[in-house]
Ligand SMILES: Nc1ncnc2c1ncn2[C@@H]1O[C@H](COP(=O)(O)OP(=O)(O)O)[C@@H](O)[C@H]1O
């Protein structure tokens with residue numbers, strides 16, 4: 231199978247802090263690749279570089295064989311990459327369905343449609359319905375996002391990522407701040423998505439990662455110290471001491 | 478819901494009927510007041526598009542009123558007194574075209590720069606650009622400098638006589654309804670949804686792939702053009718235009734109307750304009766320092782009911 235994403239020798243420094251260090255990573259089409267690592271390891275920074283919100287100091291990022299290292303973020307969703315945020319970022323004053331609608335390609339392509347009502351196009355309505363059913367949020371379709379629980383906001387973010395028909399989803403700690411029940415719901419949700427979409431998952435919750443991932447990479451101080459199947463990562467003594475020790 | 482809708486409808490009907498009735502029984506003052514109210518409300522509708530729906534707090538929108546009024550005054554001046562033949566005309570359609578082009582261009586060029594900034598900087602720089610327009614007209618002696626320019630002939634429009642106060646009022650009123658409808662349409666469109674998304678969470682909208690800057694710029698230009706049109710009516714109504722009408726305090730008044738009436742609502746700008754015009758009449762007859770109590774009132778609105786007057790209705 232082909233690589234959908236390939237990262238070569240990526241480096242990024244913030245002043246004296248090394249956030250990414252000679253990082254190499256390949257993700258196969260269709261797999262769920264998890265990245266684990268302690269706080270401050272550079273996980274979010276890595277996603278931001280893939281998504282083009284920040285650019286690396288050196289190194290290359292290839293998406294479906296094309297060099298996208300310096301393609302800015304607003305062009306990324308057009309290419310087929312989408313991300314969610316560690317700290318929920320949605321449009322709070324709008325409704326759930328409006329948030330999804332804004333995330334669709336259709337809405338973006340009809341950006342300059344000034345006079346026709348936005349909310350009655352069948353393709354968009356179908357899409358909203360589909361995405362909300364996928365994440366189990368269909369009952370909240372017309373609710374203002376303000377009124378959603380934190381857990382539902384996290385689901386909404388996933389639904390928005392789905393809405394754009396992306397081939398690659400970058401999920402930055404989707405379980406952050408969730409209670410045990412909500413975490414289990416989120417794991418079930420990601421299990422359903424797995425296989426339909428290539429996912430790069432950053433997660434702190436070890437149970438979740440071992441339950442979901444096809445491949446796991448361990449990131450410490452900006453460096454990937456190991457990549458492999460969940461079993462081999464679990465058994466790797468180097469990782470046990472460096473990171474999994476406390477678990 | 479039904480009650481609120483009837484109430485809004487009642488306000489519109491009263492605004493249409495009462496001034497004409499008053500005029501017929503010899504109280505023309507109220508017709509003039511209503512005409513002025515409609516014109517200011519159009520400008521407020523234009524400002525609401527960016528301030529209310531787009532979250533861009535422009536402190537320079539009086540400039541467009543001025544540009545629109547000068548777009549009547551300057552061609553009319555040359556039409557009567559000669560000079561600049563290519564510009565000299567009393568044709569209303571040409572006046573409107575000039576107003577639309579000039580205010581659209583002014584919004585585009587200043588927007589290019591203003592929209593690179595945010596928050597207080599945006600407020601300050603929009604104000605700075607409008608003050609530039611102010612000083613431009615102060616410096617042109619031919620058009621009266623700071624004494625202003627008397628517009629001795631109103632715009633000529635087929636079948637309409639703007640010299641007739643009732644027709645002047647009807648044109649202003651129907652323009653107001655038209656622009657309220659137009660802005661409503663825009664805000665319910667795909668573009669409008671994107672605009673409210675940008676107001677809410679600009680960074681997220683960039684991530685979703687939108688060209689945020691371009692969307693804001695387009696809204697800014699639309700808004701300027703609507704205010705420019707209001708300026709055409711204002712020039713025809715007052716038959717006088719001076720740089721004082723562009724002054725930043727005038728821009729402040731437009732902001733007051735939008736905020737007082739309730740941002741991002743269809744009727745808000747009209748409510749704001751009604752209250753503004755009434756307060757201005759009442760307070761200015763009591764004291765020449767009427768801006769002070771007015772300012773205090775506005776602060777109260779911002780602090781205690783953030784949705785403005787419209788929020789009282791939608792509760
Ligand atoms: N914009 C930034 N400016 C300066 N330092 C940053 C910035 N973003 C991240 N860092 C630093 O880079 C390191 C990696 O951060 P981050 O990628 O957020 O880690 P993680 O997501 O793994 O917790 C941290 O030391 C963090 O303080």
Ligand SMILES: [Mg+2]
Pocket residue numbers: 273274275316
């Ligand atoms: Mg992080």
